[in-house]
Amino acid sequence: MRSLAAFAIRRSRLVIAGFAVLTLLLGAGLTRMKFDDSIESMYPVDAPLTVLEHQLEKTFGAGKLLVAVVEGDIYTPQALTDLSSLTTALQRIPGVERVTSVANATRMADDDGLLRIDKVVDPQHLAANDIAGIRDFLATSSLYGHGRLVNAQGTAASVLMQISSSGNPHAVVAAVREALAADWPGAAHLAGSPLFEVEMRSIALRDLPLLVGLAALLIVLMLYLNFRSFRGAFLPLLAVGIGGVWAVGAMGWLGAALTVLNVIGLVAILAVGSSFSLHLLGRYAYELATGRNKDDAIRLAASETGLGVLISGVAISAAMTTLVLSSIPTVRAMGLLTAAGVLAALVASLLLLPAILHLLPVPRRLPEHEGRAGSGRPLRGLTRFVIRRKRTILVVAVLLAAVGAIGATRIVPDTAVLNYFRKDSALRQSFDLVARVFGGTSQVEVQVKGDLTDPALLRAMLAFEHGVDAIPGVGASTSIADVIQTIHGALTGSAGLPDTPQAVAQELLVYQMSGNVSDITQLMTLDHSQGLIQITTSATSTESVQKMLHAIEGVAATTIGDRAQLGYTGPLLLQLAIQDALLHDFIVSLTLAIGLVVIIDSLVRSLAAALVTILALLVTIVLQYGVLGYLGLPLDLATMLLGTLAIGVGDYAIHLTVRYMEERRRGRPPEAAMEQSLMTSGRSIVFTALTLGAGFAAMITSNFVPIRTLGMLMDFTVVSIGVMSLTVLPAACLVFLRNPRPLRARKGEVSTHV
Template sequence: MATVLYHLGRTAFRWRWFVTVLWVAVLGAVGFAAAKAPAAADEGFTMPGIESQKAFDLMEKRFPGAAADGASARIVFIAPSGEKVTAAGNKKAIEKLVDEAGDGNQVAAVVDPFRAKAVSTDGGTAYATVSFKAKADDLTDASKIHLERAVEQARGSGLRIEVGGDALAAKPAAGGSAEAVGIAIAAVVLLITFGSLAAAGLPLLAAIIGVAVSMTGIMALSETFGLSENTGTLATMLGLACGIDYALFVVSRYREERAKGHAPREAAGLAAGTAGSAVVFAGLTVVIALAGLSVVGIPMLTKMGLAAAGAVLASVLICLTLVPAILGFWPNAVLARGARRNSRRHRRKQARTENGGSRWARAVVRFPLPVLVLSVVGLGACAIPVMDLQLGMPGDEAKPTSTTERRAYDALADGFGPGFNGPLTIVVDAKGADAPKAAAAAVAAVSKDIAGTEGVVSVSQARFNEAGNTAVFAATPATSPTDEKTKDLVKTIRDERPGIEKDAGVSFEVTGKTALDIDVAQKVQDSLIPYLVVVVGLAVVLLLLVFRSLLVPLKAAFGFLLSVLAALGAVVAVFQQGHGAELLGVESTGPIMSMMPIFLVGIVFGLAMDYEVFLVSRMREAYVHGEAPKDAVVSGFRHSARVVVAAALIMMAVFSGFIGAGESMIKMIGFGLAIAVLFDAFVVRMAIVPAVLALLGHKAWYLPKWLSRLLPDIDVEGEKLSRRMTAPTAPAAEEQHTAEPAAAR
């Protein structure tokens, strides 16, 4: 592997114009295809294999178009203190708003609150529902403005009016500002790390090109594979973070080889053969983690994972080809100022055998057991809140109180009860009934039994389809959609279903947004262990090939589990239990987003293995070159600690930028990923890894002979390269023209 990549790096360095033009052509071709490709149709969220989805599919089949209705707006009217919405003046203002709202071009229907009896028992709250013919994304600005003006005019009557639903809901920010902040912080970190504008700019340039190629590729394939706008969010985040990190390691190794006296082209080849090998296998671990998301069985999550895996592969390819090519144009520009001038101070600095990384490693290997115990206990303490983990899909109740959707949610909960915002939809399949009257009687029996279930406050009148063989009605719980008692209620209804169906002679299923969220959370929870087994198992095999050791891959997997559990515990402590939530601007706490554990496991596992490969591969390199185990740990930290820390800070900067978003779910993702990188990079990799390797000694690198014969020798450490080149090579005649122009120096 190292030899192949060594020649690839040298070739890219020599044929820099060809490689650069090739990547420009690829970007142009993919960009042209993306510009011509039609946008993918919105297929919505689907979750095969759960009851809520089956019931939804049945509704779509028996009630054509009803299960895929357009956007809706729920207008909530709150009377001033001491008044009722039924008062003459208030009623007139509400009826006027209903009439004006119904005049919209895309409006399908408006339900008058007084005719529909949508008035609270105390008369202080009422609501009107506006249904549209088009989905929220397809609503025209004119339709939205028409409804907004009608609402504003009605507010002048003295009523407090809030609007829920998806018709006028503001879309969450796309994250562009967060990414810009992350890039800015990354630039500062790179500049401090390298002390050179060119060295800091090259990883950023490589990452931006990689993201551009991957995102235009996603857009070009959007219709073919049904990729939505959200599909590229994860690809952008990981493509940017991994692209910077991978180029960072190659550039750092190039500078190191130049400091040893190697010619530019030779240094580029050695950087590609050593650091590039680590990049390949680090990238493969990320790809495994992302592709493994398909195990969960959620089509949207599978597409996001595969798209992000493609972005990571693009980053790896650019790192191995375009980065050496750019180095060929300006071979000295990425060097520190002292190295370019070959100053005496720089030579003294290079002659030192100690730096911050090696001093830290020596301290850890001197007291490995206390460091290991403290680190494990600390992460274990952070993971304790995981025992209280509750999964769900936060809705309007998780939005800031500054939004009208949140205020509408609170007003409806106050006026009609907490369960009003999350009714259960009961779909009754009466196809087996002998006659329409028998079907109606059977549906009435089901409705009566469910109404008598403890925890149900009311049921609506059943609505039949045209054939009369399917009915739908709503059951309103006594508790809020995210309350554990609501989850228990859904389970109770389903557990009692066999008896109800036997008595009524028909079958029914429970669906609706609340039931769907519960089912999704359960399916994700059930998929977490198989996902961990698949991803961790494949990665252990991959690391076995990389390090040719039994214990190092197992130690890496154990460290990852510690860091991800600690990170998930921190997320639970803040976003569910509320500890320190106000510091992050979280106004309400609740269940953790159902996808969060899967996202955290998948993304953090890939990034954690990045640090493992980059850091431990240098230790392995020193060990196979003859150093003692503890000395090899110190050598690995001397060469890699600084760039690993820089990489971790960049990752944290990119992810932390999303904490400032208004949406609670985006805050949660940004915080979870940032804290996970903090735990994994600075506790697991910087403390637990050297402590464990110091305690294991030679055993850490043990591999049975029979297994060693079976495994291919991929030579990630570049041992074969070092055998070929025992001394720095002088600049070859063919490389003399690559020297940096005087003006660039």
């Protein structure tokens, strides 16, 4: 560290030029930055549910479902004519693979001995009796019944659109909205997964500049409050700005894409990176105030405090790098961005900051340093309290941890993508309306592998559909069995299904003579070996989806049994895969992060010191998840990240441990050493907590619920860590670390430290 500091002072202009060139080069990558708003970036790529979903999408051309609900008096000639125009207009939109509405639905019917296969709605024939016929047909059809296309009251109609997975959902949704405005005179609402991507992009375009800007502003404010100078406020910002540009620019050059979750990473870089400079500038000011010359003050700050900064920076990066093990692409990208940005900010703080300080004149006014009046009095009172009540504090901490642990058991995972959006958002309201009118916008897809011409299997599929209909939250189901039942009824005049596989194949042939072949291939493969049952559902929360899936599996066991091999997937069920992945990531990342932080902290200090420090952090994390449980906040994409972020961000507590060990090495008894440590490092800890809290507070303004929740919880966390660092950690040091043994002695002990 001493050599590094000496180099930064000796070659200050070279260092600044080097940073400028590197920032320009890497910054050019910003222009190549892409944004990934795909919903797939939120799903674990290798999970069996995801793999099956892609397989079914390929096999049945399912694409993504976009549902338009139009309101009005549907059973009128004008409304049906408008629906026909709308359906035609939607079919013309590039990227819309298939449109199903009452306007293009077909029916097979016996017309005085003549088998007719024609459109349900003929715009040329919309007299009162024709419309009554349409209404009767929709009420009784096994394919379109259950209010699939028009609700029972006739006040709303749905238009189902299959959107190509490879298409541009933004262009498609914009064109669909245009068509709805042009061709439907009444109210219209949209729901479906393509809207998630549109909404996520819109949120990200708003959040990325706003949140990062707001975080920077709040951090600058906190830094100004600490240093009372523009230099103190803006130099840290320069270091983290460079960190952000390097990290995002490198992502651009590497062809990686930003996701909405990267907002967390950028804010974390800002907050954590600022805290590095905060410690260094604090030490620099302190050394100047004690009479050292500029270069000596820089050298001491960079070498002594810099060591602590280096260790905590590496520890944070290591903790965030553990997220690379996640199977969710957006979590991986966030982890990498944060780790890279924090490392870059660390390098800028340790090298660029000393170089700039060397070239700048000594500040005329120095901030209040530690131990002086102001923060000194409350810190002294706190120190006395901690020393007097150290065991009580530890007992309270253990009790708090126990209460937190009990609360943590109440956490319910909820990874429903819909819940990532605010309840009052237009998107949620639209989805709620569609769910109310048509019983849901989500689908469970059941893959059926077997001989789909086997009448016994088809009968079992009908029984299954009938059975799942009784499950709460489950709406209409569709399968090839419904299509065949419809054909059979029209051909023979009798209800039920054909008796032989040959009859099934031949009836399907009849349907194909004038029906669209995709009516069949969207539900069954051409070789009849694989089928798809689509179940509409209004369930959203992960818990209700889990229960519903369990119930569906129960019905399948009693109706289909071993007649076919079944597989379950669909956008709704993918949240179960997210849940499994998150739980896995949570355990792996948190364990690894704790391990890495302990190892990194102990490499240059002592294992016992590292363990004591991490103990304080663990109490905070347990408390954090307890709060989650008591407040009824679910474990989701954001709250899963909380533990790992807290371990990384909260490692600033180690500064107190380091200071205490230094005081012990200098021969002070434990209580006196801790008093001196709290009096000198307390202010830095308070302002680090305030700076971090200010940065994460900006996330509370996000429209993306996980980011907003994470912002709130991270604020709770940094405040908790601050409190723990000033209470539980000193108490733990006084009880468990009375005689610390460093792994190696530090050379050149200095008499005063921050």
